[in-house]
Amino acid sequence: MFLKKTVTLLGATALLLGGCGNSGGESNDLWLYHNLGSNIIMRYNWVPPEKKKIELLAAVDAYGEVINSGNWLYYLASDDSIKKTKFNPDKKITVTYKDITFISKKDKQKHLMSDTAALQKDLGVSDEILLFNGRASNLALDKDTLYFVNEDEEDNIYSMKTDGTDLTPITNEELVVEDLDLAEDWVVYATMDGLFAVKKDGSDHKQLLDESVDWVGTGNDWIYYSDSMADEPVIQRIKIDGSQKMDVLSGEFDEPHVKGDWIYYYRGEDLYRCKGDGTGEEKIN
Known part of the structure; x- marks a missing residue:
């Protein structure tokens, strides 16, 4: 996988992760999903250029790849487990592209995107559902099945239903994926x-x-x-x-x-x- 790097995204620091070819989910738009440094899932849409958007979706323990499918966000957590949280469009924060600010739903004031406290107040606490309580990496999704590297099993590739059931090995050899x-x-x-x-x-x-x-x-x-x-x-x-x-x-x-x-x-x-x-x-x- 490409090395992680920190870049300046429109004046805010975001962690961009390699392997994000999987992160588009089932959307027909080019939404790129990442985690903001403060454990907030964000997405941004660059195409077409005249419709650039930045949206902040949930305050959760997201650390690695993020995949959106329907009403769910699937992601790697800081302990390398796999979790999901419900995507509630009514709670998302839309960031003004020009000056990287948003209007808080709580105090009706304008805040910078870097104002973590204000962001978390607006987003509230999201329920996180643990799907895989092990060490995973390289997450991908097809319909109702997640595919990932199980680092607890010699980096073999596994599949699992999006409800956390039917954990199944796909490969059976020592790998470094x-x-x-x-x-x-x-x-x-x-x-x-x-x-x-x-x-x-x-x-x-x-x-x-x-x-x-x-x-x-x-x-x-x-x-x-x-x-x-x-x-x-x-x-x-x-x-x-x-x-x-x-x-x-x-x-x-x-x-x-x-x-x-x-x-x-x-x-x-x-x-x-x-x-x-x-x-x-x-x-x-």
């Missing part, structure tokens, strides 16, 4: 030993590449991947059968996120996107 994503019936995962794929039922385990990979994202029947530790990192893509491998993007890029046929990424502090084949690059903030 850097990142994972979902592609139709497949779980695709990255390791320092290569790029692998396994059916969601644990069958047909195969290696697609034998080169080091630490980020993977999927979109429109393509698997995108890269090794951020390479001297000159390049985003490449390949089909699930291992064919049609090609370079897509080179140069400076950070925190890539695949959505459909677009790849979103940072160059420095600026957000860009390009089409899945690397064409049509544009700066969008």
Whole structure:
């Protein structure tokens, strides 16, 4: 997975996490979900540019990836467990993009987005439901099933229903998984030993590449991947059968996120996107 980094998001500090290709849930919009440094789940929408939004959703023990699906937010907590909380649209705080402020529902005053005390008063205490009381990483969701790395079981990949039942191993070997994503019936995962794929039922385990990979994202029947530790990192893509491998993007890029046929990424502090084949690059903030 790409290393965590702290960047300045519109004047507020936010922790952006690698592997956020999974974080879009079932939304047709490009909502990027993260946790604000004060354990507050936030999301922001950069596309189209004229509709940029920042919304603060819940005050919970969120630390890693955040996935929204319907009325629920699924996330990794500070102890690496998996939790969920109900997403209540009526309680969300909309931040004014221009000056990064919000009007408190409690005192009707304007506050800066960095005013943690005011944020927590407005958001209130959210009920957190524990789904997996172990050490997890690399969270992904497909319909009613979560997929993740179970660090208590030699980093093997597991599935679990979104109500916390039916915990099932997908792989059964000692792994060091850097990142994972979902592609139709497949779980695709990255390791320092290569790029692998396994059916969601644990069958047909195969290696697609034998080169080091630490980020993977999927979109429109393509698997995108890269090794951020390479001297000159390049985003490449390949089909699930291992064919049609090609370079897509080179140069400076950070925190890539695949959505459909677009790849979103940072160059420095600026957000860009390009089409899945690397064409049509544009700066969008």
